[in-house]
Amino acid sequence: MNGFLSFGIRKVASQVGARATRSGLFSRQTVGTTVSSPIVTVEAEAQKRWASKAAGGTTKNNRDSNPKYLGLKKGQGQLVQTGNILVRQRGTKFHAGAGVVLGRDHTLSAKVPGYVHFLRTRAPKGRQIQGRPWRVRKFVAVLPEKPAGLAYVRQDIR
Numbered sequence: 536m537n538g539f540l541s542f543g544i545r546k547v548a549s550q551v552g553a554r555a556t557r558s559g560l561f562s563r564q565t566v567g568t569t570v571s572s573p574i575v576t577v578e579a580e581a582q583k584r585w586a587s588k589a590a591g592g593t594t595k596n597n598r599d600s601n602p603k604y605l606g607l608k609k610g611q612g613q614l615v616q617t618g619n620i621l622v623r624q625r626g627t628k629f630h631a632g633a634g635v636v637l638g639r640d641h642t643l644s645a646k647v648p649g650y651v652h653f654l655r656t657r658a659p660k661g662r663q664i665q666g667r668p669w670r671v672r673k674f675v676a677v678l679p680e681k682p683a684g685l686a687y688v689r690q691d692i693r
Contacts, residue, residue, distance in 0.1 A: 611653055612681060615645045621675050629653075632676030649677040 605623045609615055622629045622643040631637040632654070634647040645651075654676065657669040 609651045611651060613651050614649075615651055615677060616648050617645055619645045621645060621651060621677075629673050629675050632674035634677030634679075635675050643675050645677045647677055647679070649679045650681045652676045652678050652682055 603623075605625065607622055608620045615621065620642060621635065624641050624643070627637070627641055629643055631643055632652075634645065634649055635643050636646045637643060652675070654674050655671050656674060658672050659669055
């Protein structure tokens with residue numbers, strides 16, 4: 536027998552673990568036994584693998600969403616340009632006043648340059664809740680000049 540054939544058979548037997556049948560030379564045997572053929576005898580090598588790390592459990596609550604950075608972006612009395620974002624919000628916690636436009640995701644932006652002004656108004660409700668026939672709405676407006684007494688207006692929105 537030439538050396539190439541015996542090398543090829545040994546290689547196949549060691550790679551597959553002596554469970555291969557190649558050209559009818561091998562019979563099916565279990566790992567760890569001697570595989571015999573009419574041409575050559577090969578000892579199969581049994582390999583055991585051990586865990587390198589301890590098995591970990593699974594988790595279901597290991598996810599989080601990215602922050603949305605909502606809230607006020609400009610404060611009372613700040614000078615803004617056209618298109619500046621004033622408030623990022625979900626829903627209409629703040630409503631659009633004069634010089635402010637409401638975006639499709641309820642973002643309030645400045646329509647004209649000027650100064651930011653927050654105010655609250657009482658609007659009539661359709662029905663009374665807890666004896667109050669009105670609701671308080673917070674508005675954001677952009678005024679062309681800075682209103683007088685601005686320090687007292689800031690306390691109104693709380």
